[in-house]
Amino acid sequence: MGPIRLRRSAEARDGTRxxxxxxxxLVAAVAATAMGxxxxxxxxxxxxxxxxxxxxxxxxxxxxxxQGTSLDNDKEVLTPVLQxxxxxxxxxxxxxxxxxxxxxxxxxxAITSGQAPDVVNIGNTWAASLQATDAFLPFDGDxxxxxxxxxxxxxxxxATGGKEGTDPTSVPLYGLAYGLYYNxxxxxxxxxxxxxxxxxxxxxxxxxxxxxxxxxGMALAAGSYTENVHFAFINAAxxxxxxxxxxxxxxxxxxxxxxxxxxxxxxxxxxxVANPSNAQYDNGTKSVNDFATKKVxxxxxxxxxxxxxxxxxxxxxxxxxxxxxxPAGGExxxxxxxGINLSIFKNTKHKDAALKFVxxxxxxxxxxxxxxxxxxxxxxxDAKPVFTTDAAEAATFQDVYNTKSKPLPLVPAEDQFESTxxxxxxxxxxxxxxxxxxxADDVKAALKTxxxxxxxxx
Amino acid sequence: MSLATEQASPAAxxxxxxxxxxxxxxxxxxxxxxxxxxxxxxxxxxxxxxxxPMLVGIWMSFVKLTKFFIANWSSAPGVGLGNYKVALDFNNxxxxxxLKSFGVTVVFSLVTVAFSWVLGxxxxxxxxxxxxxxGIVRTLFLVPYALPAYAGILTWNFxxxxxxxxxxxxxxxxxxxxGKTFWLIGGNALISLITVAGWxxxxxxxxxxxxxxxxxxxxxxxxxxxxxxGNIRQWRNITLxxxxxxxxxxxxxxxxxxxxxxxxxxxxxxxxQPPAGDLITFHIYNASFLTWNFGTGAAMSVLLLIFLMxxxxxxxxxxxxxxxxx
Numbered sequence: 001m002g003p004i005r006l007r008r009s010a011e012a013r014d015g016t017r018x019x020x021x022x023x024x025x026l027v028a029a030v031a032a033t034a035m036g037x038x039x040x041x042x043x044x045x046x047x048x049x050x051x052x053x054x055x056x057x058x059x060x061x062x063x064x065x066x067q068g069t070s071l072d073n074d075k076e077v078l079t080p081v082l083q084x085x086x087x088x089x090x091x092x093x094x095x096x097x098x099x100x101x102x103x104x105x106x107x108x109x110a111i112t113s114g115q116a117p118d119v120v121n122i123g124n125t126w127a128a129s130l131q132a133t134d135a136f137l138p139f140d141g142d143x144x145x146x147x148x149x150x151x152x153x154x155x156x157x158x159a160t161g162g163k164e165g166t167d168p169t170s171v172p173l174y175g176l177a178y179g180l181y182y183n184x185x186x187x188x189x190x191x192x193x194x195x196x197x198x199x200x201x202x203x204x205x206x207x208x209x210x211x212x213x214x215x216x217g218m219a220l221a222a223g224s225y226t227e228n229v230h231f232a233f234i235n236a237a238x239x240x241x242x243x244x245x246x247x248x249x250x251x252x253x254x255x256x257x258x259x260x261x262x263x264x265x266x267x268x269x270x271x272x273v274a275n276p277s278n279a280q281y282d283n284g285t286k287s288v289n290d291f292a293t294k295k296v297x298x299x300x301x302x303x304x305x306x307x308x309x310x311x312x313x314x315x316x317x318x319x320x321x322x323x324x325x326x327p328a329g330g331e332x333x334x335x336x337x338x339g340i341n342l343s344i345f346k347n348t349k350h351k352d353a354a355l356k357f358v359x360x361x362x363x364x365x366x367x368x369x370x371x372x373x374x375x376x377x378x379x380x381x382d383a384k385p386v387f388t389t390d391a392a393e394a395a396t397f398q399d400v401y402n403t404k405s406k407p408l409p410l411v412p413a414e415d416q417f418e419s420t421x422x423x424x425x426x427x428x429x430x431x432x433x434x435x436x437x438x439x440a441d442d443v444k445a446a447l448k449t450x451x452x453x454x455x456x457x458x
Numbered sequence: 459m460s461l462a463t464e465q466a467s468p469a470a471x472x473x474x475x476x477x478x479x480x481x482x483x484x485x486x487x488x489x490x491x492x493x494x495x496x497x498x499x500x501x502x503x504x505x506x507x508x509x510x511p512m513l514v515g516i517w518m519s520f521v522k523l524t525k526f527f528i529a530n531w532s533s534a535p536g537v538g539l540g541n542y543k544v545a546l547d548f549n550n551x552x553x554x555x556x557l558k559s560f561g562v563t564v565v566f567s568l569v570t571v572a573f574s575w576v577l578g579x580x581x582x583x584x585x586x587x588x589x590x591x592x593g594i595v596r597t598l599f600l601v602p603y604a605l606p607a608y609a610g611i612l613t614w615n616f617x618x619x620x621x622x623x624x625x626x627x628x629x630x631x632x633x634x635x636x637g638k639t640f641w642l643i644g645g646n647a648l649i650s651l652i653t654v655a656g657w658x659x660x661x662x663x664x665x666x667x668x669x670x671x672x673x674x675x676x677x678x679x680x681x682x683x684x685x686x687x688g689n690i691r692q693w694r695n696i697t698l699x700x701x702x703x704x705x706x707x708x709x710x711x712x713x714x715x716x717x718x719x720x721x722x723x724x725x726x727x728x729x730x731q732p733p734a735g736d737l738i739t740f741h742i743y744n745a746s747f748l749t750w751n752f753g754t755g756a757a758m759s760v761l762l763l764i765f766l767m768x769x770x771x772x773x774x775x776x777x778x779x780x781x782x783x784x
Binding site: 101105108111112114129130132133134135223224225276277279280282412415416419420426427430431433434436448449450451452453454456 | 525526528529530531544550551552554555619620621640642643644645646728729730732733744747748749750754
């Protein structure tokens with residue numbers, strides 16, 4: 001709904017002579033969201049009345065991110081879970097599932113207008129940026145106790161909740177990690193073993209690439225800035241390079257950063273193991289679909305790819321997963337600590353109810369219920385992954401998540417890092433796909449521009 | 459339009475004067491307030507929809523409205539002209555980006571307006587004489603205008619895909635290309651953007667010009683053909699001069715629309731917009747919403763507003779002077 005609202009406001013603007021565009025879309029978006037929420041609130045109120053409402057009007061508004069195969073699928077999965085919560089506590093939950101393309105804008109609008117839901121899902125990489133807005137409830141001692149104590153979480157997962165050394169403003173809900181998915185039959189036919197180093201991965205991918213038959217070693221979501229920036233981060237981390245220094249200032253142009261980015265770009269440029277068309281893949285689903293329909297032998301994706309792969313007809317035993325490998329001698333970083341966190345808006349009128357809800361969503365039973373349909377890793381210390389029946393796969397992902405992942409920079413400018421570096425990589429992939437060449441100097445220049453942009457607005 | 463009012467006013471106002479005076483004396487209260495009452499809703503709406511948001515935008519351009527302050531706008535510290543300095547510092551990444559985007563937008567607007575105007579004019583001329591099925595062709599031509607922008611642009615997005623798009627398929631079948639052209643990334647993105655925006659706009663040009671042509675007296679053409687003027691001569695010497703007032707407004711409106719087009723790049727490219735298709739409104743949107751820096755974004759918006767006001771003012775001044783001389 002978010003972009004449609006924006007678009008509508010943009011249409012309205014088209015019909016006018018003046019041009020103060022961004023402002024007007026902002027104001028319109030604020031108004032539209034405010035209207036949406038007040039309508040939602042009315043709906044909730046009506047339901048309360050009809051049920052007699054002996055528990056008062058304790059209705060929480062919950063914005064959930066898209067974790068399942070579609071927005072409807074999310075709704076189907078979450079509804080019984082939320083009903084159970086209502087039965088246990090008498091607190092009703094008004095659910096809205098929001099697609100990834102809209103979620104950040106919707107949250108922004110909510111912060112700006114003050115017309116916010118009570119509880120919201122966020123991409124955990126946004127945590128430090130959102131914390132900086134001061135619009136979210138910090139999980140201080142009392143709040144943390146109310147949701148079951150910080151000791152129940154996997155420490156690396158909880159560390160994504162906000163800036164280091166502060167009370168986090170979000171807690172982990174669903175854990176995710178990258179893995180290298182490979183097609184077992186294709187590897188066996190070519191006499192290949194699952195790769196343990198970057199070099200082995202590239203060699204295998206080359207062997208499995210045959211452009212004449214439209215067969216490629218790997219699929220990359222090379223037009224998705226959010227995916228691209230993750231690989232910029234992971235590849236740089238394998239080179240022991242960081243994107244921000246201790247003061248939170250960007251350091252994008254280090255040698256490790258440049259070489260890391262170039263290494264990933266070279267999968268399409270030098271190694272030619274990815275279809276140039278991938279430069280138009282603007283989300284991870286497209287590359288996963290290529291893997292599931294056996295057009296490519298490998299894909300690097302987070303473990304929630306499982307549901308899409310199976311939905312496209314591939315069976316659980318047909319693919320294997322190994323950690324995304326580092327070059328020989330590199331740092332063993334295979335993923336960032338990916339996942340979804342849960343935040344409470346500070347201005348909620350139902351703080352206690354919201355805390356109860358967060359506790360419920362992060363308790364062992366709910367985690368187990370939601371782990372399978374959403375293909376997520378448990379964020380709780382002692383929980384076992386349930387998203388797959390393949391024990392080896394589960395063990396691989398749990399190992400990557402717990403020991404081989406590094407959190408993305410926990411600085412307020414993290415969101416700017418994502419958009420500037422990610423978009424720079426989009427443009428470089430586009431250049432490669434359309435026949436151009438990207439050298440290390442080009443990468444450095446592009447990262448310098450991104451660094452300047454971040455520096456200018458922080 | 460200004461011509462019409464100038465001509466009409468001396469004739470109409472003289473006899474009306476004494477009448478209105480008498481009316482005022484009879485019912486002073488009602489007559490004094492009725493016009494304001496009738497205007498009030500429009501003024502209020504104009505105030506809330508245009509003026510206040512614009513003033514807020516101008517205020518925003520002078521404060522540091524980053525993510526640290528959006529939860530509480532009023533606490534944002536003033537930065538004076540700081541946001542403008544960042545946006546206009548062309549040695550810096552932000553300023554350079556804005557300048558590039560401005561260049562792309564100028565090229566995009568000029569070509570799109572020319573493209574739409576030529577197509578619209580050609581279609582309007584072609585449909586000027588009566589023939590069987592004219593109504594059907596007219597209706598057909600109006601489809602791009604009637605289609606919701608979102609649906610139309612999204613269809614173009616599908617058609618312009620590299621592997622599965624209809625455009626590449628057709629070009630391949632005709633052996634014009636190898637069918638592997640990228641249309642939505644790289645340099646071709648601008649061509650695609652102009653095509654789609656032009657496709658959306660030309661119908662408006664067509665509609666306006668067609669309406670304008672209805673008011674050209676038929677006998678002018680008849681007289682001209684008796685004198686031996688061919689079609690092109692007739693178009694140049696009758697159609698074009700008669701449509702001058704229409705064209706003046708049309709070209710201005712087309713320019714302002716294309717220059718501040720947001721829908722087309724937003725829907726056509728999604729989050730993966732290529733540098734060649736980085737139109738200025740979209741650039742400003744990204745500068746504000748992706749980096750959460752609404753102050754700089756607002757400063758860019760104000761600069762865009764000033765630019766368009768200057769262009770519009772200059773255009774009206776130049777064309778107005780010419781029409782008075784004529």
